[in-house]
Amino acid sequence: MQQPGDISAVTFTSSEGNTLFGTLHLPAQVRQELPVIVLLSPGVKMRVGPGRLYVPLTDALVEMGYRVFRFDFYGLGDSSGELQETMLADVYNNIEVGRYVADSRSAIQWLRQNTGAKKFILGGLCGGAITALLTAEREPDVEGLLSLGMTVTLASNAATPAKYLTRQQLDSRRQGYYRRLLQPMSWWRLLTFQSEYGVIWRSMKRLIIKDKPVAQAAPVAATAEQRGNANPLFPPAFFAFLKRGGRALMLFSEKDRLQSEYEEKFAAPFAEQLKPYLPQLQQHIVAEANHVLSFTPWQKEMVAVSRGWLQGLHGAK
Incomplete structure (x- = not known):
């Protein structure tokens, strides 16, 4: 039987019949009233996260008195199962529309049965964050999302970047093109049809054509043309989660491009619908950081902000 302060290897069977492997961390003094925090694997990474990102976060959460569970989705890390896709973008796309929701729900059920947990916080980076949200939509016992770089778009459109880059991304690309004007290799790529002509055109077009005002939309009313490659599952799931508190x-x-994508493809189009729920949201941007928070100062800031958010929710120290 697991004791307070233990770190235990865990195996359980998912609802789809796969054997999943995970790690359960218990604090020295377990506070049963606190939810269990489940950190979900990002993309095709295993349960420690890229560069072991989840390890310092787990240590900090356990120190606060939370039980923390991390596990590998099927086809990843130590868990059984195989991924059938040959293109990585297709793997990401399937994650973004809920591939690992069943595994996450199975983990929650295992935790209910084996730890007595009644409430949960789901979190993770990128694909782990969107999986957390889509799971929370189906699991009313999920009371919080610890979202690190939530993706609100679909990776299946990655082959056509000119069509879906945000305004911020286009402006950044244009500045890069200016810096390379005197580089012979850049002109060689342009003249030998190796450049991203669509991206170049859209970035330069912004100098002469102003953006149209962003129209307000209902959570399920925005058309595919209006929102481009925005994930159609994100708004209804997010609003359902917020509506229940x-x-x-x-x-x-x-x-990271995900920050500008969140602002331009969700926060701005749905600004009016978000207003009643703003007290339930805390947003933070780690200055200069990249997608996976590679450097220790960025990770420390992420951990500190996460701790502060949780202290606000539960008064945990």
Whole structure:
């Protein structure tokens, strides 16, 4: 039987019949009233996260008195199962529309049965964050989302970047083109049809054509043309979670495209619908950080902000 302060290897069977492997961390003094925090694997990474990102976060959460569970989705890490896709973008796309929701719900059920947990906070980076949200839509016992770089778009459109880059991304690309004007290799790529002509055109077009005002839309009313490659599952899931009182930390990295995509493809189009729920949301941007928070100062800031958010929710120290 697991004792307070233990770190235990866990195996359980998912609802789809796969054997999943995970790690359960218990604090020295378990506070049963606190929810269990489940950190979900990002993309095709295993349960420690890229560069072991989840390890310092787990240590900090356990120190606060939370039980923390991390596990590998099927086809990843130590868990059984195989991924059938040959293109990585297709793997990401399937994650973004809920591939690992069943595994996450199975983990929650295992935790209910084996730890007595009644409430949960789901979190993770990128694909882990969207999986957390889509799971929370189906699991009313999920009271919080610890979202690190939530993705609100679909990776299946990655082959056509010119069509879906945000305004911020286009402006950044244009500045890069200016810097390379005197580089012979850049002109060689342009003249030998190796450049991203669609991206170049759209970035330059912004100098002469102003953006149209963003129209307000109902959570399910925005058309595919209006929102481009925005994930159609995101708005209804997010609003359903907020409507029942869910709280979310939306943490982004400044140098990550996901922050501008969240603003332009969700926060701005749905600004009016979001207004009643703003007290339930805390947003933070880690300055200069990249997608996976590679450097220790960025990770420390992420951990500190996560701790502060949780202290606000439960008064945990």
